[in-house]
Amino acid sequence: MFFNRKQRISEKYAPVGKIGEGTYGLVYKARNIQNQSGNSEAESFVAVKKFKSFKSGDGISPTAIREIKLLRELKNPYIVDLVDVMLDEADKALYLVFDYAEHDLLEMIRCHHNRSAPHAMPMHTVKSLLWQILHGINYLHKNWIIHRDLKPSNILVTGLDKPPNERGCVKIADFGLARLFQSPLRPLTDVDAVVVTIWYRAPELLLGAKHYTKAIDLWAIGCIFAELVTSKPLFQGQEKERKGDDRNPFQSDQIDKIFRILGKPSVERWPGVIDLPHWSQAQTWQNYPCILHDRVRGLAKGSSGYDLLTKLLEYDPDKRITAEDALKHPFFTEEPRPTHIAFVDPNIDPYKSRPVTPLDPKKDIGWAMSATTSGTNGQTPMTRPMPQSAPLFSSAPPPFKRTRINDR
Missing domain, CATH: 3.30.200.20 (Phosphorylase Kinase; domain 1)
Known part of the structure; x- marks a missing residue:
């Protein structure tokens, strides 16, 4: 450097x-x-x-x-x-x-949840934030990058300190866990199995998958979508600490929280689940009915918004909707339409600064x-100005030269 x-x-x-x-x-x-x-x-x-x-x-x-x-x-x-x-x-x-950026989604959500008279985030704001997040993630995935740690605190939002046309704009942050993948798609194997904060961690990871794809980002976005609608996390499990050589312990409480809301997946619905290391423990658990519609009452069952949420929270990562397809979903063509300014009024910022x-x-x-x-x-100290951005990869990125620092 x-x-x-x-x-x-x-x-x-x-x-x-x-x-x-x-x-x-x-x-x-x-x-x-x-x-x-x-x-x-x-x-x-x-x-x-x-x-x-x-x-x-x-x-x-x-x-x-x-x-x-x-x-x-x-x-x-x-x-x-x-x-x-x-x-x-x-x-x-x-x-x-x-x-x-003046805000992050965590503080914006808390603003709605903590008020003496809590009220839902305006649907224009919810839809615009989700639409912008999907655009950012689609850009990353098109350029062979998985974020791997999407959560509300890592989604920043600009405030009134910016010009009017740049206010209420999502800025996806914290790329410390991000990594490249290849095309044709080859599942990633990770020495450090823990990626994504547990409340936003995809079921394939919770069940011990050592190979995973960009679909883990879409599950996290589904969790964030539900949280924007309800002002509280959808799956609030307790994380089990890693002990000794067990880098990926079975997060039984978190997977239980998911099963109790979405129902336990069947092998017919998710054929690959049978090969996951922790499925042998989870498959004996009680079957629960899906009660997702009861937990996200801001999205009527049968509505386009609820349909998109279920596609983001699809158990099988091979069937989970992609960011590109999510952006084409009818939810974003219905009123109120999303915009690049998430605030209802670009001249009024209803949220406290971080x-x-x-x-x-x-x-x-x-x-x-x-x-x-x-x-x-x-x-x-030594500093350098950032260079002009070079074009990103139009096909699978070339492998980085091996150094003593492992690019995992």
Whole structure:
């Protein structure tokens, strides 16, 4: 990786507060204080993902490598923009800088659920958000990429800080688990079997599949669709912790939650289920009737919206609807029609911004505390501007050159 400029991160971005935290590190909201040419510009904000500091000789996190490698090639209105990459040798941390979005679906859904008088999200908003998510995922799948971690907190939505025609726009984020697949389609095998947060994890994964396809993204979208309609997760199971060498324990509680709502699948309905490692345990369970229509009352049984939901939540991944076909579904041709602005009124943002936690001097060391100092000592970090996006693959992507970092 080449860097053609030397500049302190604090000279470009001033941290405002923390907006997220995960196993990889922290995410901050920051003020963009300079443009690429070094001139002052009107106030704008970015999201800065700081990966945990690395020890000398350890190299950069494979998760970060994967995210950079994919996002530098992606250019789509419904995919988050990676605008900068900075490697700070002083605090031995890698920073990925993204265009900022005021909201995520998790907070938007909570807004409807937590009110003293909860009310449903407007169908125009539901339909527009779903339509945009499907467009973004269709773009990824057309370019041989599976996201593998779709959930409401990873779906960002722009707010009133953007121009009117860019408000209420989905930005799919967090590509740390994303990976390439090939055509003709060959199922993926993963050494790390745990992909997708458990509430949004497809049944083939829950039943121990070591081979899977892009259909896992569509199941997650089905779960998100139901959550947009009802303002609460559809399948809320308890995750069983991995112990010892068991990388993929049977998530019995989560699969039970699914069976109780969709009914237990039969071998006739899903022939491949008989070959899944955990099916021998699940097949003896009680048969339940499908009560999905009772859980998503915002979609009338027999309506086009309910039909689309059932196609997204199809047990058999070979029969599950694709993103391309979902976009052609009659649900999106009926009123209210979806638009690229999810808000009912583009001049009114009915949702609170993502919460920003004040910086903690005891935890947020390094660049993040530069907001309270006039400068920093130490070595100058290296940065590079992102290159112009190259055309994506029109056929199956060539295999990446093997390195000591496993691209799984």
